[in-house]
Amino acid sequence: MTILADSREAQISQLLGTTIEQLDITDSAFRAAESCYLDLGDHLSQANAQVYVQGSFMLGTVVRPHHRDGEYDLDLVSQLDVAKTSTTQQELKKRVGALLDDYRKEHNGEACESPGKVSEGRRSWCLHYENFHMDVLPAIPDADSPSATAIELTDRNLRNWQKSNPLAYVEWFRTQCAKQFEEERAILASSYGSVDAVPNHRVRTPLHRVVQILKRHRDIYFAGDLDDRPPSSLITTLAGKGYEGETDLVDATMSAVQRMPEHIEKRSGRYWVENPACDGENFADKWNEYEIRRLKFEGWRAAVERDLNEFLLERKGVVALHQRIAKVFGNAPVEDALKTLGARTNSARENGNVHFSTGGLLTTASTATAVPAHRFFGGETAR
Structure with missing residues (x-):
């Protein structure tokens, strides 16, 4: 299997990037989490709570869980439009927890799967689903900030209000x-x-x-x-x-x-x-x-x-390089990456887009020497 790139460094980058590509969240997993997030948002909007995504789902940096039984983690903010002077951190957290518990009890499973349970964390609440969980962070607007998206949230000991701005971070x-x-x-x-x-x-x-x-x-x-x-x-x-x-x-x-x-x-x-x-x-x-x-x-x-x-x-060859990368990032994504790159190489070859660079590497650069496509019919090769 040959990687399409113009230099050894570019080959390593291409293999590394394609390896990480295999760890992107799948479309089906993303849609499942998205449907549940939207359903929760609809429910909490009835209590004048605004729900939005923060963290890796919003950024686009989700990585598939390392362990087979690992879960995707979807981070949400549940923002209630109340003044800091009219509530305490403990009251805010309890209120959001009650809303989530009501959602779990009333959920009919039509828009998305039903959460199995609601558990309490140090700062947030967690809704548990089959293959992922949603951490819901209670928050209120930060009236002292010039930013319209700034929020304040409870600290771990329910004593001091903590400031943050997840949307501005994105x-x-x-x-x-x-x-x-x-x-x-x-x-x-x-x-x-x-x-x-x-x-x-x-x-x-x-x-x-x-x-x-x-x-x-x-x-x-x-x-x-x-x-x-x-x-x-x-x-x-x-x-x-x-x-x-x-x-x-x-x-x-x-x-x-x-x-x-x-x-x-x-x-x-x-x-x-x-x-x-x-x-x-x-x-x-x-x-x-x-x-x-x-x-x-x-x-x-x-x-x-x-x-x-x-x-x-x-310098011991491509097999040694593959093994070294697999040791660091896992065998499965590297093997999948090699298959993906192999398919892309074959497709490029068939379209006449694979060339030899001056260093003897295969590349898609149009200034290099073209490599003819190969067609195999029994024991003969047609060109």
């Missing part, structure tokens, strides 16, 4: 890859009829893939240590701050990882990675409570850099 993330985002939307337009019809959460730029690569690497690296696993918000923020428009995936990932320390601050002796869309929200707050988590983050970051270097330095 906009920040997309500005970090704005040029690539519009280019990818234009490519997808043929499938949707127009650029405007392309759903934003379907777009995958190199930055999206970088985040997915890092999340998959983290999931396997911390498979036996979930408590100390770096949160996706931290990884996504540091990757977004470190991304500078690179188009080669290995280069983009390596550069983002190497730049991460530049975006980790120390404020009055506390580690700090600020939410770029909300002043005062610190994604590294747990490092100040648990030093071991920061140390393990640094160990993981170094491991990502080491693994990428080893991909580039592998």
